[in-house]
Every structure is written in structure tokens, then in C-alpha cells.
Amino acid sequence: MIEIIADRFTYAVILVLMMVGLYAVIATGNLVKRMVGLSIFQTSVFLLYIATAKVTGGGPAIFDYSDLAARTIPEDAIYANPLPHVLILTAIVVGVATLAMGLALVVRIREVYGTIEDDELSEIDHDDELKKGV
Amino acid sequence: MEPQFLPAAIAAHAPALLVMIPLILSAPAAMITSGRAAWVMALLGVGAALVLAAEIFLATRAEGAVLSYAMGGWEPPFGIEFRIDALNAALLLLLGSTGFLALLFAGPSVADEISRQKQSLFYSAFLICFAGLAGVASTGDAFNLFVFLEISSIATYAIIAMGWSNDRQALTASFNYLVMGTIGATFFVIGAGFIYMSTGTLNMADMGRAIAEMNGNRAVEVGFAFILVGIGLKAALFPLHQWLPNAYAYAPNFVTTFLATTATKIAFYVIIRFRYDVFSIQTGFVTNAMLWVITPLAIAGMLVASTQALFQNNVRRLFAYSSVAQVGYMMLGLGMATSLGLSAGMLHLTNHAMMKGALFMALGAFALSYGIRRIADFKGLGQVMPMTSAAFTIGALSLVGVPFTVGFISKFYLIQAALDAGWWWAVAAILISSVIAVFYVYRILVAIWVTPPNEARKASPKRVPLAIAVPLAILAGANLVFGVWAEPIVDMARAAADAAIAAGVNP
Amino acid sequence: MNPYVVLRVVSKLLIPLIFLFGFYVHFHGEYSPGGGFSAGVVLGVGVILYALIFGMDAARKAVPPWWARIGMAMGAFIFAGVGFVSLFMGGNFLDYTALDPNRTYLGQHLGIVAVEFGVRMSVTAVIIAIFYAFAGRERTGDTAEG
Numbered sequence: 001m002i003e004i005i006a007d008r009f010t011y012a013v014i015l016v017l018m019m020v021g022l023y024a025v026i027a028t029g030n031l032v033k034r035m036v037g038l039s040i041f042q043t044s045v046f047l048l049y050i051a052t053a054k055v056t057g058g059g060p061a062i063f064d065y066s067d068l069a070a071r072t073i074p075e076d077a078i079y080a081n082p083l084p085h086v087l088i089l090t091a092i093v094v095g096v097a098t099l100a101m102g103l104a105l106v107v108r109i110r111e112v113y114g115t116i117e118d119d120e121l122s123e124i125d126h127d128d129e130l131k132k133g134v
Numbered sequence: 135m136e137p138q139f140l141p142a143a144i145a146a147h148a149p150a151l152l153v154m155i156p157l158i159l160s161a162p163a164a165m166i167t168s169g170r171a172a173w174v175m176a177l178l179g180v181g182a183a184l185v186l187a188a189e190i191f192l193a194t195r196a197e198g199a200v201l202s203y204a205m206g207g208w209e210p211p212f213g214i215e216f217r218i219d220a221l222n223a224a225l226l227l228l229l230g231s232t233g234f235l236a237l238l239f240a241g242p243s244v245a246d247e248i249s250r251q252k253q254s255l256f257y258s259a260f261l262i263c264f265a266g267l268a269g270v271a272s273t274g275d276a277f278n279l280f281v282f283l284e285i286s287s288i289a290t291y292a293i294i295a296m297g298w299s300n301d302r303q304a305l306t307a308s309f310n311y312l313v314m315g316t317i318g319a320t321f322f323v324i325g326a327g328f329i330y331m332s333t334g335t336l337n338m339a340d341m342g343r344a345i346a347e348m349n350g351n352r353a354v355e356v357g358f359a360f361i362l363v364g365i366g367l368k369a370a371l372f373p374l375h376q377w378l379p380n381a382y383a384y385a386p387n388f389v390t391t392f393l394a395t396t397a398t399k400i401a402f403y404v405i406i407r408f409r410y411d412v413f414s415i416q417t418g419f420v421t422n423a424m425l426w427v428i429t430p431l432a433i434a435g436m437l438v439a440s441t442q443a444l445f446q447n448n449v450r451r452l453f454a455y456s457s458v459a460q461v462g463y464m465m466l467g468l469g470m471a472t473s474l475g476l477s478a479g480m481l482h483l484t485n486h487a488m489m490k491g492a493l494f495m496a497l498g499a500f501a502l503s504y505g506i507r508r509i510a511d512f513k514g515l516g517q518v519m520p521m522t523s524a525a526f527t528i529g530a531l532s533l534v535g536v537p538f539t540v541g542f543i544s545k546f547y548l549i550q551a552a553l554d555a556g557w558w559w560a561v562a563a564i565l566i567s568s569v570i571a572v573f574y575v576y577r578i579l580v581a582i583w584v585t586p587p588n589e590a591r592k593a594s595p596k597r598v599p600l601a602i603a604v605p606l607a608i609l610a611g612a613n614l615v616f617g618v619w620a621e622p623i624v625d626m627a628r629a630a631a632d633a634a635i636a637a638g639v640n641p
Numbered sequence: 642m643n644p645y646v647v648l649r650v651v652s653k654l655l656i657p658l659i660f661l662f663g664f665y666v667h668f669h670g671e672y673s674p675g676g677g678f679s680a681g682v683v684l685g686v687g688v689i690l691y692a693l694i695f696g697m698d699a700a701r702k703a704v705p706p707w708w709a710r711i712g713m714a715m716g717a718f719i720f721a722g723v724g725f726v727s728l729f730m731g732g733n734f735l736d737y738t739a740l741d742p743n744r745t746y747l748g749q750h751l752g753i754v755a756v757e758f759g760v761r762m763s764v765t766a767v768i769i770a771i772f773y774a775f776a777g778r779e780r781t782g783d784t785a786e787g
Contacts, residue, residue, distance in 0.1 A: 031309060151728075
């Protein structure tokens with residue numbers, strides 16, 4: 001049992017992070033905290049990808065330029081799978097863009113409504129609707 | 135690729151150009167300050183995309199024709215591949231044509247709703263959104279699909295939020311969409327990650343090959359579940375549709391028109407692609423998921439969302455709920471797991487774009503003239519704006535499924551497919567949902583045509599600008615023309631369904 | 642103006658080095674870890690540090706906000722532009738090999754440096770724009786762009 005968990009320790013950590021993030025998104029009414037939760041959730045997925053890129057005993061997939069030019073890289077060189085790293089680099093950019101967009105919205109919501117608590121916002125929205133007769 | 139009507143040099147690169155022309159035009163559109171110039175730029179970009187989409191559509195008409203374009207010259211499965219068959223070609227044509235018509239309508243509508251300094255940025259964001267959707271529909275690479283999905287989504291959040299100057303609820307609607315959309319996209323990444331870990335490839339056709347050889351693998355099935363939930367969120371599959379009603383109700387009119395005709399459709403396409411091409415038909419798990427998860431949800435969506443629509447007073451919100459119900463029809467066609475069902479779903483997809491395009495565009499014209507959005511305010515509009523009201527009525531009747539409109543055609547084929555599969559209860563659900571649609575449409579039509587207009591409005595009749603009248607007439611006309619002469623769209627839907635299924639059987 | 646002399650002097654010394662490092666990360670990104678994205682972040686952070694120490698007004702004078710808006714768009718334009726150039730040179734979209742008439746690896750070098758230049762420009766501009774938008778709320782508009 002212990003061994004099973006120890007073998008998959010990385011995944012256990014990722015799973016915990018993922019749940020922490022999702023829980024924060026669902027449970028909190030504060031919009032900024034919700035963005036924080038969303039970021040944690042996304043980051044856990046980044047870790048999931050990065051964890052799979054690890055090859056036991058492998059270093060980064062970077063070789064000396066002269067070796068590359070002379071094609072003297074050993075055939076059995078062990079290196080981590082670089083593809084997930086590249087993918088996650090892209091995903092990080094996407095995550096940053098989402099975070100910036102979300103925070104920009106939160107700032108604007110704060111200016112327009114005067115609050116960033118979800119329950120107060122829905123109350124104000126509800127009052128708005130009643131006032132307009134919708 | 136055989137050039138159809140464009141020069142061969144352009145035709146060979148059509149898949150890349152279709153995405154990249156709108157994308158590159160978004161840069162100058164953001165740099166200039168004139169909203170009108172940005173609008174022209176957007177028209178150019180989307181118009182070019184429409185021409186290229188037509189070219190691609192004609193090129194993929196032959197049975198089994200697949201266009202493959204290697205980005206950067208890196209051959210698939212290692213490089214990113216744009217892979218287009220009859221299925222995405224139909225989607226691209228739909229995206230281009232409805233996008234172009236909606237953009238014509240945007241000219242006067244956006245000038246009215248969005249502050250002058252923000253207009254060029256708005257069109258820039260729209261072009262990014264368009265390019266992202268086109269990218270989702272063209273790419274054959276699972277991770278690239280995620281990137282395009284997020285490009286379009288982030289731009290969508292921005293353009294929805296720009297409705298805040300009219301209605302501050304646009305901000306909260308956009309924020310909720312952002313949170314749910316990001317969770318959905320992240321679920322998609324998790325799913326794609328599981329599949330990548332098991333198959334070692336990101337190319338969707340290659341994934342399909344590897345999964346077919348695997349003959350059942352738990353990790354891959356988990357991946358499919360994640361993808362289904364993630365994209366289901368984007369497609370507003372009941373009960374993951376919570377973001378949609380408010381986003382549609384408070385976004386600028388043009389954004390609602392564009393999103394209602396394209397965004398959920400593209401997400402629906404992604405589900406088809408994964409269902410049939412990546413997870414070929416034989417995988418029992420996927421078939422069961424369709425039968426026991428998607429089908430009940432589709433039927434629940436058809437009934438519940440239609441009922442919710444009954445109780446809305448805000449007309450745009452009403453049609454937003456109706457959109458959720460219509461997604462249910464499409465999903466039902468997908469759930470049948472037959473060629474007939476899938477082609478009925480595809481048929482409803484195109485038809486729904488036509489009717490919702492006409493409806494939301496007419497609502498935009500009403501809002502532009504009188505700034506109204508409640509049913510109570512629609513009293514007597516038929517007398518002051520007869521042509522727009524007529525177009526609206528055609529769209530509404532089509533939504534109900536009255537004969538000689540496209541709505542009837544797609545419901546007819548859907549019922550036929552359901553009977554073919556022996557699903558009489560699905561037929562019952564379709565009929566009940568249509569009856570509910572009669573009720574909510576009836577309320578609006580009575581307000582428009584039967585009740586007399588108030589005096590103030592009678593005294594100030596408004597002319598609808600040509601840029602709205604023309605696309606609205608085209609969409610309303612399409613509802614009628616294709617309702618009588620249904621062959622072209624039925625053929626298109628059938629070819630799309632066949633392409634999807636064929637690609638899965640022998641990838 | 643920040644009253645802490647140490648901070649001022651140290652950051653004055655550091656900021657040029659930060660910029661130099663940013664360019665190093667960009668141009669050496671071809672051979673070693675780095676590239677346009679990380680370089681852009683380093684450059685953007687340099688500007689943010691300047692704004693934090695010397696105040697928003699000084700930063701605005703050094704890097705006007707409209708630079709950021711133009712930079713964002715120009716960066717994307719350069720990236721896509723490289724793709725179109727490779728189309729005109731007879732390759733596929735973003736096919737760097739086509740950039741070199743002799744079809745050796747030189748085209749790959751050219752392409753990646755040019756594309757990363759666009760990426761760096763965009764990322765720097767976006768980082769600065771986000772900072773300006775949040776730090777100077779009462780004066781500037783929103784960041785509609787992601």
C-alpha cells in the first residue's frame with residue numbers, strides 16, 4: 001500500500017493541488033480568491049504534464065552546439081522528454097493571459113459594483129433586474 | 135489539393151491562410167484608433183476567410199477527400215497538421231458565412247453600443263476570436279486545438295465584457311464564463327494529457343490509430359471523459375450551460391449573434407471529432423458514454439432549458455435558454471451513434487445557426503432602434519418595423535419547426551433518425567420540446583403583431599440601416615429557401631457525417 | 642520618488658544589467674534555454690522595477706503606455722509576418738527553411754530569431770500594459786487584450 005502511494009507520489013501531490021484549486025473556485029465567494037483557485041488548478045495540470053516528461057536518469061535535452069554540428073551525440077543519451085515542457089510553456093502563457101483577463105474584469109467589477117463578493121453581486125444584479133422590471 | 139476557383143498558389147495554402155489572415159489583421163486593427171477603419175479591416179479578414187472556406191469546401195466535396203497542411207513544413211504526426219475533411223469544411227463555411235453576415239450587422243450595432251475609443255480594440259479582439267474558432271475547426275493536433283480554443287475564449291471574454299457600458303451585468307456574466315470556460319479548457323488539457331501519455335502522440339489522426347490498436351485502456355477512457363466534460367462546458371451541454379444565458383443576454387448584440395451562430399457549434403464539432411475520429415466507433419466505453427450520459431443529458435436539456443425559456447422576460451435570455459435546448463437536439467443526434475443521427479445533428483447545427491442568426495440580428499435591430507429587450511416592450515413592433523418583425527417571425531417559426539422552414543427540415547430528419555434507431559421516447563421528447571417552443575415564441579409574436587404600439591413609438595418610426603437589413607434579409611431568406619429546397623444542406627450534413635465516421639473506421 | 646537611497650542606487654545599477662540579460666536570453670535562446678518569452682518577461686520586469694522605484698510618472702515618461710499597445714500588436718504582426726514571408730518564399734506557413742535560398746539550416750536560424758523577436762516584443766508590451774493597467778487604475782483604460 002505504502003509502496004503504491006510512494007510510487008505515485010507525484011500524482012498524489014498533483015491530485016491534492018488540483019482538488020485544492022477546484023475547491024477554492026467553487027467554495028469561495030470572493031472573485032480574486034476564485035482566480036487564485038483557478039490558477040492553482042491550472043498549475044496542477046502543468047505539473048501533471050511536466051511529471052510525465054521525466055525520464056529516470058535523464059537531464060535536459062540540451063547538447064553542446066559543436067556536438068550537434070559534428071553529430072557526435074551518443075546514441076544512447078538519456079534526456080527528459082522536451083515536448084511536454086514546450087506544451088506547458090504555451091499553456092503557461094495561456095494561463096497568464098486568462099489570469100490577466102480575469103483580474104482586469106475583477107477590477108472593473110469592483111469599480112462598477114463596489115464589491116467583489118459573489119453573493120452581494122448577485123443581490124445587486126437581482127435588484128437591477130427588478131428595477132428594470134425584467 | 136486541387137485548386138477550385140482560386141489560383142493554385144493560394145489554394146495550396148488555404149487552410150493556413152484561413153486562420154492567419156484574420157489573425158494578422160487583428161494587429162493593425164488594434165493599432166489604429168478609427169473604429170470604422172477597424173470594421174473594414176475585420177470585414178476584409180472575415181471576407182477573405184469566407185472565400186478560402188468556400189474554396190476548401192469545394193475541394194473536400196469528393197468522397198474521402200482530406201486536406202492536410204503541414205505547419206512550418208514539419209510533417210505530421212510530428213509537426214502541427216491542419217487537417218480538413220468534409221466535416222470541418224462544412225463548419226468553416228458556416229463560420230465564414232455567418233461571421234461575415236454578423237460582421238456586416240456589426241457596423242451600425244457596434245457604433246451604437248461601444249464607446250468610440252474602444253471600437254478598434256473590439257474589432258481586434260473579434261478578429262482574434264474568429265481566428266481562434268477557425269483554428270479549432272481546422273487543426274488536427276490536440277494541443278494546438280486547446281491553444282486555439284483558449285485564444286478564441288479569451289477574446290470572447292473580452293468582447294462579452296464590452297457590453298458593460300449598456301448593462302453592467304455583462305461584467306459578471308463574462309467573469310462567470312471566464313471561470314467556467316477556463317475549467318473546461320483545463321479539463322480538455324487533462325484529457326489530452328492522459329491520451330498523450332498513453333499513445334505518445336498529439337496528432338488526432340495518429341491518436342485514433344494508436345487507440346484503435348490498444349483495444350481498451352483505462353487511462354485513455356479517463357482522458358475521453360475529461361475531454362467530453364471540458365468541451366461539453368464550451369458547447370453549453372446541459373447541465374454545463376450555466377454561463378450561457380447571462381453571457382448571451384448582456385453581451386453586445388453583435389457578439390451574441392456571432393457566438394450563438396458559431397461558438398457552441400465549433401465546440402460541438404470538437405466532440406464529434408473526438409468521438410468518431412480519435413475514439414473510433416468500436417470502443418465500447420465511448421458508445422456507452424454517448425448512450426447513457428450524453429443522450430439523457432441531451433433530452434433533459436431539451437425539456438428543462440425550453441421550460442426555463444418560458445419564464446424569461448428578457449428576450450435575449452429567452453433565446454439563450456432556447457439555444458441550450460437546441461444544443462440538446464444536436465447532442466441527441468450525436469448520441470444515437472448512427473450515421474443518420476449524426477447527419478441529423480449536423481443538419482440541425484447549420485439550421486440552428488441560420489435561425490438564431492436571424493433572431494438575434496432582428497433583436498439587435500430592435501435594440502438599435504428603441505433600446506428594448508423585454509417582451510413587454512415589444513408591443514406593436516410589427517406596425518412600426520414591419521420588415522424586421524417579419525424576419526424575426528420567420529426565425530421564430532423556424533425555431534418552432536413550422537413546415538417550409540429549415541427548422542422543420544432538421545426536426546424531420548432528427549425524428550426519422552430516432553425512429554430508425556427505435557427511440558420512440560426521443561421522438562416524444564423532441565415533440566414536447568417543440569410544443570414548449572411554440573409557447574415561448576407565441577408570447578413574443580403576440581406582443582409584436584397583435585397588441586397595438588404605444589403612441590410615442592408610433593410617432594417615431596425608425597429606419598433600419600442597410601448594413602443590418604441586408605444580412606438580416608439573407609438569413610431570413612435562407613431559413614425559407616433551404617426550408618423548401620433542402621437538398622444542398624442535407625447533402626452537406628450527410629457528407630460531413632460520412633466523413634466523420636469514415637475517418638474513424640480507417641484512420 | 643522613493644526615499645530609500647540604497648534601493649534607488651542599486652536599481653539604477655541593476656536595471657541596465659536586467660535589460661542586457663533580457664537581450665542575452667533572447668539571442669542566446671537559440672542555443673540554450675531561453676527565447677523570446679522569457680526574454681520578454683525579463684525586459685518587462687525591468688520596466689516594472691523602474692516604475693516601482695522611481696514612480697509611475699517617471700516610468701510613463703520612459704515607456705509611454707501607447708508603446709505597449711503598439712508593441713503588443715507589432716509583435717503579433719512580426720510573428721505572423723514571418724509566416725507570410727515564408728509563404729512568399731515558397732514554403733509552407735512558418736517554414737523557416739524557405740527563408741534561406743540555399744535551403745541550409747541558416748533559414749531555421751533566421752526564422753527562429755525573427756519569430757522570437759516578435760514574441761519578445763509582444764510579451765514585453767503585454768507585461769508592461771498589464772502593469773500599467775492595474776497600477777494606474779484611475780488614469781488608464783482597461784486591458785481588453787489578454
